[in-house]
Amino acid sequence: MTQMNMIQALNSALFHALEKDSSVLLLGEDVGLNGGVFRVTEGLQKKFGEKKVIDTPLSESGIVGSSIGLAIAGFKPVAEIQFSGFIYPAFDQLISHAARMRNRTRGKYSCPLVVRTPCSGGVRALEHHSESTESIFIHTPGLKVVMPSTPNDAKGLLLSAIFDPDPVIFFEPMKLYRQLKQEVKEDFFEIPLGKAKIVKPGEHVSMVSFGTMVPQCIKALELLDKKGISAELIDLRSLSPLDFETIQDSVHKTGRLAIVHEAPRTLGLGAEIAATIAERNVLDLEAPITRITGFDTIMPYYRLENDFIPSSERIAFEVEKIVRF
Amino acid sequence: MAKKTVFSGKVEFVQVLDKDGKADKTLLPKLSKEELKQLYRWMVFARIADEKCLKLQRAGRIGTFAQILGQEAQVGVALALKKNDWLVPSFRENALIWALGAKAEDIYQLFGGFEKGQQFSGLNILPISVPVGTHPLHAVGIAWAFKLRNEKKVVATFFGDGATSEGDFHEALNFASVFQVPCVFFCQNNQYAISVPRKKQSHAQTLAQKGLAYGMDGIQVDGNDVLAVYRVARTAIEKARFGGGPTLVELVTYRMADHTTADDATKYRTKTEVEYWKKRDPILRMQHYLKTKRLWTEKWEDTLGIQIRSQIEKSVQIYEALSQPQVGEMFDFLFEKKTPELEQQKNKLQNWKNQEEGKV
Numbered sequence: 058m059t060q061m062n063m064i065q066a067l068n069s070a071l072f073h074a075l076e077k078d079s080s081v082l083l084l085g086e087d088v089g090l091n092g093g094v095f096r097v098t099e100g101l102q103k104k105f106g107e108k109k110v111i112d113t114p115l116s117e118s119g120i121v122g123s124s125i126g127l128a129i130a131g132f133k134p135v136a137e138i139q140f141s142g143f144i145y146p147a148f149d150q151l152i153s154h155a156a157r158m159r160n161r162t163r164g165k166y167s168c169p170l171v172v173r174t175p176c177s178g179g180v181r182a183l184e185h186h187s188e189s190t191e192s193i194f195i196h197t198p199g200l201k202v203v204m205p206s207t208p209n210d211a212k213g214l215l216l217s218a219i220f221d222p223d224p225v226i227f228f229e230p231m232k233l234y235r236q237l238k239q240e241v242k243e244d245f246f247e248i249p250l251g252k253a254k255i256v257k258p259g260e261h262v263s264m265v266s267f268g269t270m271v272p273q274c275i276k277a278l279e280l281l282d283k284k285g286i287s288a289e290l291i292d293l294r295s296l297s298p299l300d301f302e303t304i305q306d307s308v309h310k311t312g313r314l315a316i317v318h319e320a321p322r323t324l325g326l327g328a329e330i331a332a333t334i335a336e337r338n339v340l341d342l343e344a345p346i347t348r349i350t351g352f353d354t355i356m357p358y359y360r361l362e363n364d365f366i367p368s369s370e371r372i373a374f375e376v377e378k379i380v381r382f
Numbered sequence: 383m384a385k386k387t388v389f390s391g392k393v394e395f396v397q398v399l400d401k402d403g404k405a406d407k408t409l410l411p412k413l414s415k416e417e418l419k420q421l422y423r424w425m426v427f428a429r430i431a432d433e434k435c436l437k438l439q440r441a442g443r444i445g446t447f448a449q450i451l452g453q454e455a456q457v458g459v460a461l462a463l464k465k466n467d468w469l470v471p472s473f474r475e476n477a478l479i480w481a482l483g484a485k486a487e488d489i490y491q492l493f494g495g496f497e498k499g500q501q502f503s504g505l506n507i508l509p510i511s512v513p514v515g516t517h518p519l520h521a522v523g524i525a526w527a528f529k530l531r532n533e534k535k536v537v538a539t540f541f542g543d544g545a546t547s548e549g550d551f552h553e554a555l556n557f558a559s560v561f562q563v564p565c566v567f568f569c570q571n572n573q574y575a576i577s578v579p580r581k582k583q584s585h586a587q588t589l590a591q592k593g594l595a596y597g598m599d600g601i602q603v604d605g606n607d608v609l610a611v612y613r614v615a616r617t618a619i620e621k622a623r624f625g626g627g628p629t630l631v632e633l634v635t636y637r638m639a640d641h642t643t644a645d646d647a648t649k650y651r652t653k654t655e656v657e658y659w660k661k662r663d664p665i666l667r668m669q670h671y672l673k674t675k676r677l678w679t680e681k682w683e684d685t686l687g688i689q690i691r692s693q694i695e696k697s698v699q700i701y702e703a704l705s706q707p708q709v710g711e712m713f714d715f716l717f718e719k720k721t722p723e724l725e726q727q728k729n730k731l732q733n734w735k736n737q738e739e740g741k742v
Contacts, residue, residue, distance in 0.1 A: 082530075108530055114560055119519060119553035126470075126523015129508070132530070134523075146549070153513045154520065160715040161509050165501045167718065199716050222718040251721065298721035 061241040064234050066208035067097045067173075070215040071135065073245040075105045078133060081219060084111040085120055085137030085173075094139055095175060095234055121147035121172060125155050128170040128224075135219055141176040141228060142185035148193075155224040156199030168224045173215070176204070177269045177319050178366055179232035181359040187231075188356060189268075189320035194226045195297045196324075201250060202297040204228040206271035209241045210294055213248030221250060230269040237272070253300035255307070259289035262313040262380050265304055265330060267293040269366070270317045276369035277376065286380050288315075296326055304330060305337055312343035315376045319366050322350040344382035349375045391594040395634075396614050397604035401662045403670025411613040413461075415677055421461060421608050422672055423686060425454035425665045428477030430690050431486045434698065435476075435493065439643045443702070444494040450476050452638030453572060455664035457481040458611030459538055462619050468506040470521035470539040472514070474570060474637075478540070479507060486697035494701060497715075514575075515541055515548030518567060522558045525565035525622075536564045536622045538615070544575025546589050555596040555630065564622035566615070567593070567630045570605065572637035577650040593630030605633030606664040609671070636662070709735050 061069065074081045083098055089112035092099030102110035113120050117138055124134035138144045144151075151172070159167040178187030194202045203218055203225060205211040211229070218225040256271065257278060266274045271292045281288050289307050293299065308314050314334055316327035327348040334346060349367045357365055398409045413421075432451055438444045450456070453474065460481035463469070469482060476489050484502045492499030492510065500509035508524075511517035521539035528535045545551050546569060558565045569589050573580045586592065593600030603614045611633060618629035636659035640647045672678035713720060713728040720728070 114553075114556055116553045116556065118550050119522075119557045122516065122519025122550060122553065123523035123526060123557050126520040126525070127527050128523070129520065130524040130527030132527055149513060149516055149550070150519065153516060154511075158509075159717070160712075161497055162500050163498050163711075164715050165503075166508070201717070298723060301723070 058240040059243050060238045061208045061212075062235045062238050063205070063208045063211045063229070064095060064097055066212040066241050067215055067229065068099060068101070069241070069243065070212040070219075071098060071101055072104070074135070074216060074219045075101065075109055077245060078220075080131060081133045081135065082109055082111065082127065083135050083137070084113050084124065086113060086115055086139050088112060088137050093137060095231070097173070097229075098137070117143060117147040118150055121150040121155065124170045125150060125158065125168055128168045129158065129166050133169050133219055135171045135173060138172055138174040140186045140188075141174040141190050142188035144172070144174055144190065147172070151194070151200065151224070151226070152197050156197050159223065160199060167222055169222050171215070171218045171225045171227050173227045173229060175231045175234075176228040177230045177232060178356055178362045179269060181362070182231075184358060187362060189318070189351065191228055191296055192320055192325050195326060195329075199224070200297065201225040201295070202228070203250060203295050204230065204268040205294055206230065206233060206268055206292055207237060208239050210248060210254070210292075212241055213246050214250065214294060216245065217247040217250050220247070225250070228268065232269050233272065248294070250295045251298040251300055252295065253303040254292045254294055255303070256290040256292050257288075259287040259311065261286050261311055262288045262315060262376055263291065263304065263307040263311045264288050264315045264317060264372075264376060265291045265293060266317040267296060269319050273367060273369045273372055274317055277372040280369060280373035281376060284377060286377060288376060299330075301333055301337070304334060308334055308338045309341045312341050313379050314342070314346045315349060315372075315379060316346070317349045317367055317372055319351050321353045322348060323353050325350055344379040347375055347379050391591065393588050393590045393594070393600050393602055395602045395604070396610045397607050398609040398613060399607045399667050399671050401667065403667045403674070405609070405671055409610070409613065411609055411616065413612070415675070417461060418672060418675065419677055421457060421612065422665070422668050422678070424457040424460065424481040425477065425608065425668065426686055427690050428454045428457065428480055429665060430687070431480060431489070431694055432476060434486070434694050435489065436639075436643065438490065438698070439493070444490055446642050446644050447493045448473050448642045449639035450474050452659065452663070453477065453570060453605070453635050455606050455608040455611050455635065456540070456570065456633070458608045459568065459615045461612050462615035463536070463538060466506065466535050467619070468508070468521070468524055468535070468537040470508045470517050470524070470537060471510050472517065472541045472545070473510045473512055474542065474572070475510070475540045482507060486694050487701040490697065490701040491704065496704065496707060515545030515551045517541070518545075518554035519550055519557070521565050522554050522563055525558065525563035526561055529561070529563050534623050536566065536619050538566050538568060538619065540568045540570060542575060543569060543571040543573065543580050543583050543589060544578070545569070546592060547583055555593065555598065555628070558628040559596040559598045562625070562627040565628045566618045566622055567628060568615070569630065569632045570635055571632050572635050574637055574641070574647075574651070576641045576645060588632060590630055590632035598628045598630060600630045600632070602632045602634060605635030606662050606667065608664055608668050
């Protein structure tokens with residue numbers, strides 16, 4: 058075990074993937090010599106060579122479109138889109154082709170590729186650098202979507218994503234890149250996609266979250282604890298497929314549900330979870346389900362970003378309301 | 383010197399058979415009698431099979447269909463490709479797909495609402511791509527894989543004149559050239575993107591010259607001359623195979639039919655124009671040439687027609703004997719392994735169908 062932050066854990070995952078399987082390739086803007094703008098791919102080109110860790114032209118659709126071809130021809134490309142707010146030129150390739158190739162050919166071809174992309178706000182960045190776009194991909198049949206919140210999960214989930222037989226969009230919350238260090242196994246390990254994690258068990262209310270909001274929820278747990286509220290916190294980790302079973306079991310126990318995400322509210326993942334739990338757990342519920350989310354606004358420039366992003370205080374305040382309902 | 387020319391380029395036009403089928407002997411590719419007859423056979427097959435598709439559509443037996451009428455000389459590329467090479471087509475390459483060995487019923491299935499028709503079983507052909515200009519990037523990726531593995535294989539990709547206005551086309555050319563991958567880009571300039579004519583698509587004098595900006599050769603070909611198509615394709619494909627990088631080939635042709643069965647081309651083009659191109663028909667032109675080589679007789683043509691028609695009738699029978707796909711099929715190929723939610727949705731639909739059909 059070694060102390061690693063998320064950057065180091067992701068770097069370790071990519072190292073093991075490249076070492077384990079000669080069909081793994083990394084490609085993207087600045088991923089080679091420069092080691093990526095966040096240093097996630099640092100040292101990998103030097104170790105594995107320019108044929109494995111490839112600097113590409115500034116061309117998001119080119120990166121993803123050619124990754125589709127590489128994947129069809131037997132490679133496992135791990136493409137980096139420098140910020141999730143710049144993924145849109147590649148959107149057509151992801152939605153119209155990567156997500157559909159297996160279905161369209163009834164299994165003759167598939168696209169085992171990963172698109173890694175930094176996401177979400179809280180780092181005082183320029184416009185387009187702080188977006189939470191996961192719902193658009195979750196809504197697309199044929200794609201898997203992952204967003205870790207800890208170094209250990211980041212490593213294990215990225216390795217699962219790379220060796221998954223289908224396309225995975227892997228969101229990396231920038232704010233968490235260097236925020237937390239924890240013990241991470243140095244060697245190869247996988248954490249299965251589609252499994253949520255109970256961060257802290259609790260009695261009175263279920264809090265479901267992911268990405269940047271998990272550390273905020275952990276802080277909120279302390280605030281709630283002081284008020285005598287025992288909340289259960291679930292980190293979804295995989296957003297598609299989604300582990301409804303863990304959420305259902307938790308709500309069955311607590312009777313209350315709060316969903317916390319940074320992305321805008323309307324048709325955010327919280328909407329889908331709320332609807333599904335309302336259908337499946339109606340007899341368990343003792344209070345309305347609540348969503349604590351970003352707003353249906355453009356992500357503001359950094360002066361106001363912390364008003365957009367749910368804070369631990371706002372989370373605790375809203376959760377307390379449904380507990381006292 | 384303050385001013386100097388730092389780049390100049392040229393685009394050649396290649397025609398082997400003139401519009402009456404008379405050959406330029408200096409440009410004639412070396413082909414055996416059998417190969418010459420094969421090119422002709424492929425074109426005649428494509429015309430009859432294509433016409434059958436139209437009839438099936440008009441009779442409501444397949445869905446919306448894009449004809450290739452007039453663009454049969456694309457089969458020249460089939461003769462230039464080797465068995466392990468790949469094709470990444472758009473939706474107007476049926477003649478080429480058939481020439482590469484797909485069955486007529488594959489295309490009937492595909493336009494008849496069966497995804498299975500996209501498989502082209504046993505052939506290195508990607509499914510036809512409907513979003514215009516998006517798939518050349520897939521060809522680049524596959525060709526890149528060949529280069530990374532040191533395999534001497536080539537990818538040919540096809541798209542239309544309209545596709546050259548799409549961003550992905552440019553990203554594909556750029557990637558192909560930067561990474562020097564063995565990919566040949568064939569632009570079927572059939573003069574129309576639905577109703578928008580070529581001159582409104584680009585102010586450039588040729589589409590082939592767009593290759594020059596990316597550091598690759600661009601060449602324009604009489605796309606209704608199957609021997610010119612073969613000649614240029616072979617050169618570009620073999621150049622790519624041996625590390626010479628990509629080429630952009632513009633095949634100048636004409637879409638004799640409507641854009642699809644849902645279109646009416648009389649709204650936007652004149653009879654005179656259509657007549658002009660009719661005189662440049664790729665099949666008649668090759669027929670004239672074969673006649674001068676004493677390789678064509680009326681009797682051969684008749685026999686060929688009978689053989690092809692009976693083969694196509696068999697394909698139609700196979701297509702029409704297909705049963706409706708199982709309803710669960712739509713859930714089965716999203717992922718290698720179905721997710722629990724997809725499993726539930728599949729069961730829900732299946733139960734509804736059973737109830738509807740009175741099975742429960």
